[in-house]
Amino acid sequence: MEKNSILPVNKQWIFSTLASFLGCSILIFSLSHVCDRQTLSALQDLSTSSATSRVESSRQVDGVAEDESLQKVTKRKCDIFDGKWVYDTNTYPLYKASQCPFLSDQVNCRRNGRPDFDYERWRWEPLECEIPRFNGTEMLERLRGKRVIIVGDSINRNQWESLACLLYSVISPSRAEVKVGSGVHKFFRAKDYNCSVEFYWSPFLVQLDDTPVKGSRVLKLDTMAASARQWRRADIMVFNTGHWWVHRGKLQTWDFLQYKSKLMKDLEVDAAFEMGMKTWAHWIDHNINPIKTTVFFRSISPEHKLGNQWCHNQTQLIMDESYIELFPRSITGIVEKTIQKMRTPVKYLNITRLSQYRKDAHPTVYTSKQGKLLTDEQRKQPQLYGDCSHWCLPGLPDTWNLLLYNLLVLDNSRKIF
Ligand SMILES: *[C@@H]1O[C@H](CO)[C@@H](O)[C@H](O)[C@H]1NC(C)=O
Ligand SMILES: *[C@@H]1O[C@H](CO)[C@@H](O)[C@H](O)[C@H]1NC(C)=O
Numbered sequence: 462m463e464k465n466s467i468l469p470v471n472k473q474w475i476f477s478t479l480a481s482f483l484g485c486s487i488l489i490f491s492l493s494h495v496c497d498r499q500t501l502s503a504l505q506d507l508s509t510s511s512a513t514s515r516v517e518s519s520r521q522v523d524g525v526a527e528d529e530s531l532q533k534v535t536k537r538k539c540d541i542f543d544g545k546w547v548y549d550t551n552t553y554p555l556y557k558a559s560q561c562p563f564l565s566d567q568v569n570c571r572r573n574g575r576p577d578f579d580y581e582r583w584r585w586e587p588l589e590c591e592i593p594r595f596n597g598t599e600m601l602e603r604l605r606g607k608r609v610i611i612v613g614d615s616i617n618r619n620q621w622e623s624l625a626c627l628l629y630s631v632i633s634p635s636r637a638e639v640k641v642g643s644g645v646h647k648f649f650r651a652k653d654y655n656c657s658v659e660f661y662w663s664p665f666l667v668q669l670d671d672t673p674v675k676g677s678r679v680l681k682l683d684t685m686a687a688s689a690r691q692w693r694r695a696d697i698m699v700f701n702t703g704h705w706w707v708h709r710g711k712l713q714t715w716d717f718l719q720y721k722s723k724l725m726k727d728l729e730v731d732a733a734f735e736m737g738m739k740t741w742a743h744w745i746d747h748n749i750n751p752i753k754t755t756v757f758f759r760s761i762s763p764e765h766k767l768g769n770q771w772c773h774n775q776t777q778l779i780m781d782e783s784y785i786e787l788f789p790r791s792i793t794g795i796v797e798k799t800i801q802k803m804r805t806p807v808k809y810l811n812i813t814r815l816s817q818y819r820k821d822a823h824p825t826v827y828t829s830k831q832g833k834l835l836t837d838e839q840r841k842q843p844q845l846y847g848d849c850s851h852w853c854l855p856g857l858p859d860t861w862n863l864l865l866y867n868l869l870v871l872d873n874s875r876k877i878f
């Protein structure tokens with residue numbers, strides 16, 4: 462341009478100036494036009510989210526989240542995990558133990574002789590919204606052609622048993638296919654709906670090599686459990702882990718931890734757990750298509766093993782916030798942080814607190830150990846043999862599944878069904 466300015470003005474120069482002026486005008490015009498369109502779509506987003514605020518999923522609305530009116534909308538969003546227990550003999554239990562012949566001895570408290578039944582009759586009521594009554598037929602309709610997998614430790618097996626019973630009890634037994642022979646893999650299918658619900662036992666989600674003799678068992682923090690190959694392509698996945706990581710002493714199931722071919726005698730629980738969770742998160746982000754698959758992570762299931770909250774003989778709920786949290790909060794923190802950082806949206810089944818009230822709902826001595834019902838002698842020693850970790854069925858895990866179902870149905874941000 463400097464060069465041009467010292468040259469005499471010629472026709473070519475005038476022409477090019479005119480051309481640039483015209484070009485600039487067109488550019489400015491189209492820019493402002495694009496800008497208008499952006500404002501418009503932002504406004505449309507806003508009105509859509511207020512119309513659907515009650516059923517909005519927990520996903521972050523980026524960019525516009527600062528907007529004041531949107532913040533109000535977000536505040537009104539209902540947290541179905543915030544609520545209270547209501548005694549309800551009309552609709553609870555949602556099925557009878559006798560309608561679920563494959564219910565295991567471990568959690569079939571009624572068949573095992575537990576004398577009180579009130580623990581079966583509590584309904585969870587969120588504070589800020591109503592959740593529809595459970596309808597198993599409707600749930601099967603929604604799960605038509607879908608494969609659900611529940612993966613984790615024995616508490617997730619507890620949840621699988623609950624979901625399989627909820628669905629089994631609304632169909633004719635001849636229209637169901639059930640395989641419960643193994644504790645490691647369980648299978649339920651409703652033939653008329655081509656819908657299956659499976660359980661995969663994998664308490665760490667990462668791989669535990671426990672085939673060598675005790676003394677050389679290795680927990681591989683950077684390798685997924687071998688069964689992960691079979692998890693792929695499920696439509697709905699429900700994971701949990703945590704409980705087995707904090708086991709120490711006699712209950713500890715590994716002798717070494719391995720990370721990137723480095724063998725370690727031990728590591729702080731939090732550090733090991735964080736590595737394991739990262740391995741899981743990476744696997745999900747690289748093996749799951751979020752358009753097809755909805756991923757859930759169930760939060761820690763609380764135990765009642767201490768003081769006046771020891772589950773034995775309990776028939777009443779804890780009705781205030783006086784529950785004792787036994788599980789390390791740092792583990793919960795690591796789960797929540799890991800999930801937030803993932804590319805795949807993971808729905809958090811945040812059942813810890815609502816379960817914390819339920820010191821009445823564990824099997825205690827009405828259970829089995831190593832596949833055998835407790836003997837009368839063992840039942841007299843609840844300190845040694847009572848189970849205050851798992852949950853009677855029908856019972857609390859039915860509510861977890863009811864909330865799982867609600868999160869699926871209420872998710873209108875993507876069409877899952
Ligand atoms: C459950 O849902 C099915 C199918 O939508 C419907 O036909 C039935 O009446 C419902 N049952 C109850 C008790 O609401
Ligand atoms: C049944 O569902 C599976 C997925 O779970 C699907 O692959 C298969 O094609 C379905 N079969 C029919 C007959 O719809």
Ligand SMILES: *[C@@H]1O[C@H](CO)[C@@H](O)[C@H](O)[C@H]1NC(C)=O
Pocket residue numbers: 773774
């Ligand atoms: C539990 O209840 C039974 C029957 O009421 C009673 O005999 C027993 O002493 C109670 N046990 C404890 C540990 O409270």
Ligand SMILES: *[C@@H]1O[C@H](CO)[C@@H](O)[C@H](O)[C@H]1NC(C)=O
Pocket residue numbers: 542797809811814815
């Ligand atoms: C889960 O619920 C607890 C209390 O019920 C709450 O403090 C926590 O923030 C919730 N976590 C998430 C990730 O929503």
